[in-house]
Amino acid sequence: MLKLIASSRIHRVHPTVLRPAHHSASPLLRVLSSLGGLSWRNANVGGRYFFCSDSSDGSDHVVDAGVQAAEESESKASAIVPTYPRPEDYLTVLALPLIHRPLFPGFYMPVFVKDPKLLAALQESRERQAPYAGAFLLKDEPEADPSVVSSSDADKNVYDLKGKELFNRLHEVGTLAQISSIHGDQVILIGHRRLRITEMVSEDPLTVKVDHLKDKTYNKDDDIIKATSFEVISTLRDVLKTSSLWRDHVQTYTKHIGDFTYPRLADFGAAISGANKLQCQQVLEELDVYKRLKLTLELVKKEMEISKIQESIAKAIEEKISGEQRRYLLNEQLKAIKKELGLETDDKTALTGKFRERIEPKREKCPPHILQVIDEELAKLQLLEASSSEFSVTRNYLDWLTALPWGEYSDENFDVTRAQKILDEDHYGLTDVKERILEFIAVGKLRGTSQGKIICLSGPPGVGKTSIGRSIARALNRKFFRFSVGGLADVAEIKGHRRTYIGAMPGKIVQCLKNVGTSNPLVLIDEIDKLGRGHAGDPASALLELLDPEQNANFLDHYLDVTIDLSKVLFVCTANVVEMIPNPLLDRMEVVAIAGYITDEKMHIARDYLEKTTREACGIKPEQVEVTDAALLALIENYCRESGVRNLQKHIEKIYRKIALQLVRQGEMIDATMLPIKDKVDSDELGQNAVQNKNSELVEGIDPEKESETSDEIHKVQSSDQSQCLEVAKESGGDKEIETKTIEQVLVDESNLTDFVGKPVFHAERIYDQTPVGVVMGLAWTAMGGSTLYIETTFVEEGEGKGTLHLTGQLGDVMKESAQIAHTVARRILLEREPENPFFANSKLHLHVPAGATPKDGPSAGSTMTTSLLSLAMKKPVKKDLAMTGEVTLTGKILPIGGVKEKTIAARRSEVKTIIFPSANRRDFDELAPNVKEGLDVHFVDDYMQIFNLAFDDEQSQNIK
Ligand SMILES: Nc1ncnc2c1ncn2[C@@H]1O[C@H](COP(=O)(O)OP(=O)(O)OP(=O)(O)O)[C@@H](O)[C@H]1O
Known part of the structure; x- marks a missing residue:
């Protein structure tokens, strides 16, 4: 091809556009050309990395001669052909380092020459009409990773290389490159033939001596070479189908290549592949044509794999984009259509x-x-x-x-009779609580509004505080909303977040109003005594703003940022321990205490309320089950002795769940064994007589084997006297077909109670039948209700002046002080009674309050401790079934205590017959319901000596009442 360019002498070699000089009819080229669908006329390769020029195997004419001649012919219009040295004559050349890839013969490459000396030398050599240089690939620095693309910093260092250092870094094999043009520091090189450096001639600019390399001779008709080259072509063809980038390279190449020889094919493949510089250098250095073709084949195969991946990536992305676009377009169209039809505005x-x-x-x-x-x-x-x-x-x-329900109110109902009916319907007993609520409703009726009061229901868990709140709402015809403030530490829960925060929400009360849809609901604030300590703001103060009737007419929620009127909302709070409610809040509340239930009350609650609701919840009919009174009593006394009824409710639920399972199992067995009995029977025959008849029919109908499979429990029930069979008559079609189904009635009695609820888990509070010397029963109050507790005192050792008292049982400071006071009071009383008895002065004593794991505190055990110490000193046990409570002073005065109702209930639970209370608590006791007081011998005292007489002397005690 060079030959042709030279001979035509009219073409100018341009760095960006190379024109074909020869339309080769090579079969290989035709294959590639046809695949590329190319025409040389529109071949524009401007800005591309690879360009094609001619190269020779050694017999070519010199291209620059042609260029020069062409230029001259343009300027001088002369056709004189000077004799110029041929490429193979250049045995000493300037060495041009290539950083990124080697230059292949037949391609051209723009390089930037930063070294001014080298650039000047190149310029000069071009002007001297010897426009050739050697282009050699630079080796990587020994430690550099060839796979990492060099940064511009690294490039800069490469440009600094000079002389010997540069010489050592150059690959030995390079390309004789024609300097096609120089623009500034950009030099366009055209590759011609392979060279090998033999020695360095001068250092700056680096000039080297070179040998011109020739490909090893090969047989053009060798089948293996042919086959390899065909494979290279076919792979190239495959890549061409997908890669447009390659199509351009081929287009350029085919326009300028003459004969497509095997070595040239190998160079072409390697040069246009995306292989790294070392792989390309390997191809450049290979002089064996077959091996070179093989190396190239590897590279183009790899290229094909890459182009396949490229194609699939492009396809996936295209699909995604087009899918999204389509959806967007359709949506927009839909909107436009809807708008046009007036179906939807924007x-x-x-x-x-x-x-x-x-x-x-x-x-x-x-x-x-x-x-x-x-x-x-x-x-x-x-x-x-x-x-x-x-x-x-x-x-x-x-x-x-x-x-929000602005101005929406539910019609309040102040009908006291109706309210009473509702409260009785929902709760047994609680007479005083109901009375207080009715009073409250009555005041509301007279005033025309029930606002202005906050009711606080206090009492142990499970006594019905929450459910009473629900009943009040029902009685007043207000909507009910409950929220618990137990552990609440964030003021925002009550007052809302400011709107500036992401995900801001109004507070609970605004949520409540939206939820109930009226502005006058009953809001139950549960567990107000367990309000958390706020880390940001004080929740108690926020609640105060919410609850205080003076302030809540203009309640400001941070989110709403407008004042809302909460004065019509009725707030009911619940608490276990009133003392734990923050004082400013407690101050505004009307506390209604619910103390807990005695056995009798629990029986009624269980029978009339809990059993009924549980039975319905389990889908059991009343006739299918009978829980005897004895069973209920045993349940209450042995399993559920606490003040509330929640545990009792759980146990009843447990019993009913077990009954449900029994009934279902039983029903399945009967269904499986029962034969339909066809008989025409009048409906009035289905009386009590029929029960017995059909029962005997049924027994006949049951397969004896199947019958034997029934569970033990069912047998037990069936064999009991009270087991019955009930019949259900069913009419179907024209005939009266009677299906007889037995519904066993499950009986729960004291004897089989353990089958349903397991062994009793509750250990009696009463640990002594008759309290021994030094042990006295006291009465205590806890958040769980009242309970009895023992004070035990024993003698440890005796010795002159050894009179001390050792205390155990997790006692708090106040209780410890009480024990010291009791010790002193007892010592004084003993001195008065038995002046010669040196017991307290010389005895080391140990006082313990059992249930050592439970912390205890308070002064109310003072009288019990004194009695216990005196009992030990006098070696005299106290009266049987006696319990007492009361703070004792140093002079022996008895001061009032709290929780009279709870303590009375606890005493009854422990079968106490005689109770001693401080006189000041007489009023509290008198207020108790008669059933709570029933059967108790209660004494009220204000001086310890009265207790002494009651506990140790039966006769005198009769007078103190
Ligand atoms: N006097 C009663 N009559 C009928 N049912 C009652 C009575 N007292 C409590 N109950 C029932 O006992 C169950 C527990 O009551 P509730 O949840 O109201 O207890 P609570 O006092 O609010 O407990 P806590 O302090 O743990 O919240 C409820 O199902 C309630 O209906």
């Missing part, structure tokens, strides 16, 4: 319309300041961009504002 208008629709019916009742804010926000919404975050904040805000 988002903003639709939203505004929705909010206006919501607020319109409430407009009359809605406070003007709220209306103003809503209107302002609606106007603002119109101006905001629908995708902005401000828009969604405003939308949510409007959603809340318009959803």
Whole structure:
């Protein structure tokens, strides 16, 4: 091809556009050309890395001669052909380092020469009409990773290389490159033939002596070479189908290559592949044509794999984009169509319309300041961009504002008789509590409104505080909302977050109003005594603002940012321990104490309330089960002795679940064994007689084997006297077909109670039948209700002046002080009674309060401790079934205590017959229901000597009542 360029002498070698000089008819080229679908006329390779020029195997004419001649012919219009040295004559050349890839013969490459000396030398040599240089690939620095693309910094270092250092870094084999043109520091090189460096001639610029390399001779007709080259071509063809980039390379190459020889094919493949520089250098250095073809084949195969991956990536991305675009377009079209048909307005208008629709019916009742804010926000919404975050904040805000029940109230019912009926319907007993609630309703009726009071129901767990709250709401015809503040530490839970926070929400009370849809619900604030300590703000103060009737008419929620009137809301709180309620809150409350239930009350609650609801919840009919009184009593006394009834409820549920399972199993067995009995029977035959008849029929119908499979429990029930069979008659079609089904009635008695609830888990509080010397029963109050406790004192050792008292049983400071006081009081009394008895002075004593794991505190055990010490000193046990409570002073006065009802109930539970209370508590005791006081011998005392007489001397005690 060079030959042709030279001979035509009219073509100028241009760095970007190379024109074909020869249309080769090589079969290989035709294959590639046809695949590329190319035409040389539009071949533009501007800016591409690879360019094609001619190269020779040694017999070519010199291309620069042609170029020069052409230039001359243009300028001088002369056709004189000078004799110029041929490429193979250049045995000493300037060495040009190539950083990124080697230059292959037949391709051209632009390089940037940063070294001014080298650039000048190249320029000079070009001007001297010897425009050749040797282009050699630079070796990587020994430690550099060839796979890592060198940064510009590294390039800079390479440009600094000079002389010997540069010489050592050059690969030995390179390419004789024609300097096609120089623009600034850009030099365009055209590869010609392979060279090998033999020695360095001069250092700056680096000049080297070179040998010109020739390919090893090969047989053109060798089948293996042919086959390999065909494989290279076919692979190239495959790549061409997918890669447009390659198509351009081929286009350029085919335009300028003459004969497609095997070595040239190998160079072509390697040069246009994306292989790394070392792999390319390997191909350049290979002089064996077959081996070179093989190396190239590897590279193009790899290229094909890459192009396949490239194609699949492109396809996947294209599919994704087009799918999304399609969906977007369709959505937009849908919107446009809907809008056109008047089915839907745009988002903003639709939203505004929705909010206006919501607020319109409430407009009359809605406070003007709220209306103003809503209107302002609606106007603002119109101006905001629908995708902005401000828009969604405003939308949510409007959603809340318009959803609240402004001015909506449920009609309050102040009918006291109805209220009484509802309260009795839901709860047994609690007479005093119900009375207080009825009083409250009566006041509401006279005033026309029930606001202004906060009721606080206090008592141990499971006594029905929450459910009473629900009943009050029902009685007053108010909506009910409950929220627990146990452990609540964040003020935002009550007062809401400011709207500026992401995910901001109004507080619980605003959520409540939205939820119930009226502005006068009954809000039950549960566990107010367990309010957490706030880390940001004080929840108690926030609750105060919410509950205080003086303040809550203008309650400000941080989210809503407009005042709301909560004065119509009725607040009911519940607490286990009133003392734990923050004082400012307690101050505003009307405390209604629910002390707990005695056995009798629990029996009624279990029978009339818990059993009924549980039976219904389990889907069991009343006739299918019988729980005897004895069973219930055993359940209450041995399993559920605590003050509340929640545990009792759980046990009843357990029993009923077991019964349900029994019935279902039984029913399945009967279904499987029962034969339908066809008989025409009048419905009035299905009386008591029929029960017996059909029962005997049924027994006949049951397969004896199957019958034997029934569970032991069922046998037990069946064999009991009270087991019955009931019949269900069913009519079907024209004939009266009677299906007889037996429904066993499950009996729960004291004897089989353990089958349902297991062994009793509760150990009696009473550990002594008759208290020994030094042991006295006291009465205590806990958050779980009342309980009995023993004070035990024993003698440890005796010795002159050894009179000390050792205390154990996790006693608090107050209780420890009480014990010291008791010790002193007992010593004084003994001195008065038995002056010569040196017991307290010389005895080391140990006082213990059992249930050592439970912390105890308070002064109310003072009288019990004194009695216990005196009992030990006098070696005289106290009266049987006696319990006492009362704080004792140093002078022996008995001061009042708390929790009289709880303590009385606990005493009854422990079968105490005689109780001693401080005189000051007489009023509390008198207020108790008669059934609580029933059968108890209660004494009220104000001086310890009265207790002494009651505990140790029967005769005198009769007088103190
Ligand atoms: N006097 C009663 N009559 C009928 N059922 C009752 C009575 N007292 C309590 N109950 C029932 O006992 C169960 C437990 O009551 P509730 O949950 O109201 O207890 P609580 O006092 O609120 O307990 P806590 O302090 O643990 O919240 C409820 O199902 C309730 O109906």
